[in-house]
Amino acid sequence: MKLSKTNYLIYRDCGKNAWVRIHRPDVFKKYPLSAFEEGIIETGNEVDILARNLFPGGVSIDDRYDFKYTKELMEEKTPVIYQPVFETEKYQIACDIMVWNKDTEKYDLYEVKASNSGEDKKKKDELYTYDIAFQYIVLKDLGIPVGKLYLTRLNCEYVRRGDLNLNEFFTKEDFTERVLENEDLVREEMRVAYDYLFQEDEPNGFCSCITKGRNGHCTTFEYSNPGIPKYSVHDISRIGLSKRKLEELIDSGIYDILNVPEDLKLSDKQSNQISVARSQKDIIDREEIKTFLDTIEYPIAFFDYETFPSAIPRFDGYSPYNQIPFQFSVHILEKPGEELKHKEFIYTGNKNPDEYVIKALQELIPGKGSVIVWYKSFEMSRNKELGKRNPDFEKFLSNLNDRVVDLEEPFKNQFYVHPHFKGKTSIKYILPALVPELSYKKLEIQEGGTASNTWNKIVTGEYSDEEIKKQTENLLRYCELDTLAMVEIFDVLQKIIRS
Ligand code: SF4
Incomplete structure (x- = not known):
């Protein structure tokens, strides 16, 4: 029972979802990935492989469990290693690229992301800090000399002219300081996540998405919240943006869209949606x-x-x-x-x-x-x-x-x-x-x-x-x-x- 970085990051988003992923894969994988999700995975792999050309000539670890080979390569101070894998008693990681720095006699870590540098930066930077910190803590606990911690993602300002210029296309952002600042916090969170995720008994009760609109639910919502109608208050248009209204409904035990009280203050669009659901008649403005x-x-x-x-x-x-x-x-x-x-x-x-x-x-x-x-x-x-x-x-x-x-x-x-x-x-x-x-x-x-x-x-x-x-x-x-x-x-x- 080892906690992987992927499960830790899912846990940070939602503990219940990560627990279901580990203990009930039948439920977690009930719905096949959408074409959009498959596309994200393929893009991620494509970008990972391309980023290796920033540090050509490295050795690749192709087996996610080949900890022994990784150890040998590290001990030999192999200049560049792709996808090295590590484990401690409780945790497990695969890093994207590690590069031996002769000057510092340490390995620099490069975490590759297929995201755009301009996109949702603040939120993503926080997520990536936790992502890299998880890896750093595992490497540190194994006694591996770690130097700089870099995030490599796509430069949104890059415009292709002729051959792809990798050094312009990829960013190289130094995350070392922010990772070190958060080390204690992440270490504690990893410990709590481990205990939560490897408890035998399923965490019970409604999950926290009960007060989020439908778009905020993961695929296991139905499993974790049995009894909620398929067309529920979560489907009211843009209700996710009015958290207080949704909370009010949930706190009053109202889940069916047909049972929304007449006096609840809603937008015209929301009122119309509920009104036609009740009457089963169209609203048409001919003019x-x-x-x-x-x-x-x-x-x-x-x-x-x-x-x-x-x-x-x-x-x-x-x-x-x-x-x-x-x-x-x-x-x-x-x-x-x-x-x-x-x-x-x-x-x-x-x-x-x-x-x-x-x-x-x-x-x-x-x-x-x-x-x-x-x-x-x-x-x-x-x-x-x-x-x-x-x-x-x-x-x-x-x-x-x-x-x-x-x-x-x-x-x-x-x-x-x-x-x-x-x-x-x-x-x-x-x-x-x-x-x-x-x-x-x-x-x-x-x-x-x-x-x-x-x-x-x-x-x-x-x-x-x-x-x-x-x-x-x-x-x-x-x-x-x-x-x-x-x-x-x-x-x-x-x-x-x-x-
Ligand atoms: S529906 Fe929301 S709270 Fe429930 S398991 Fe999924 S992400 Fe977590």
Whole structure:
């Protein structure tokens, strides 16, 4: 029974969740990882391997339990070791990179993270301090001479020009001082975590997420909180931001959304959600829907991008995690009542897709009329980035953005509230409620994360030629449904104002 760094970090976030991970793996792994989570793991591995090139020629420990080989390499003062593993009586770690420093006669530690240096910095720096401190304490207790403690992550300001410049792409931040400042605190926390996590009996009672909105729950919430209805007060729109209201409900033993007291002060959106859940009747504001639809001009292009967020910039002009637009679908309605046309484009070559995508946009999207999207900030940001990277086309792309109309707005603005929306405005909730016959469930690819990963596998050579053909077709059908869904939802709104 050894406490790994991973379990310690999960414990810091939630003790109960870490306990379930260790003692009830059947529950912890009940839900398969989402495509998004799988993507995070793959990116982490890719970045780890790339970071080794900062210190080339090292020796890799490939077995996570080869403590003996690690010890031998350390005793020989091997200049660079990748993934060395260590254990004490209670704890276990695998470090990313250790580099022998001849001047200090100590090993410097490099912890590699695939996160962006600009992202949520304060919170992440605290987390990384605890992460590195756990490793430092284990190394120190084993009597290993440890020098500097570095965090290596992706430099958000890096823009690729030509070959990837690793020394500019990766940051090298000295965490030594802040780790040493927190050593005693982390040591004590490790001791408490060990006792908590290796107790035989399961910690009982509701878990603390009972007072967090649904987005804050982990996959074991249902297991740890039996009896809470599937559609509960945790699903009230943005309730996670009003902790006091949620606490009030929980303290009064109210879990079912239908039992929320009438006099609880809620936002209009929250009240509407509960009201339609009770009545099972829609709320429709015809006037507002009409005003919205009046802003749309023919020819209408219903438009959607698929993209891949590459942590390691693959092409010139890209920074870490910039989205690569590789595909789009557009349904075109020239005039009311005319036949709907569908156009599509996907790039599966190994060059920068930017120019191919832009030229296809120029060819396939009408030069005038409205461009209807769902959640406009995504498509508009892609157009802006494409324009920045390709200044010759900036005018064209900014004209596209000037014509964007967001079909999510009537739902966001509560012009149409349906009990099946459950307080959400994503197309994945609106479509099945309004057009149940059109379903993503019939498709091989059913959501954006899988589409991203599939394209990445195509362009990185993970599929045979035959699989590429099949998966390309799957991607096309998925993106087509995204724009067809908008056409059908638009049609529903039009019928409402005509009725
Ligand atoms: S739902 Fe929240 S409190 Fe409960 S186990 Fe998961 S993370 Fe922990």
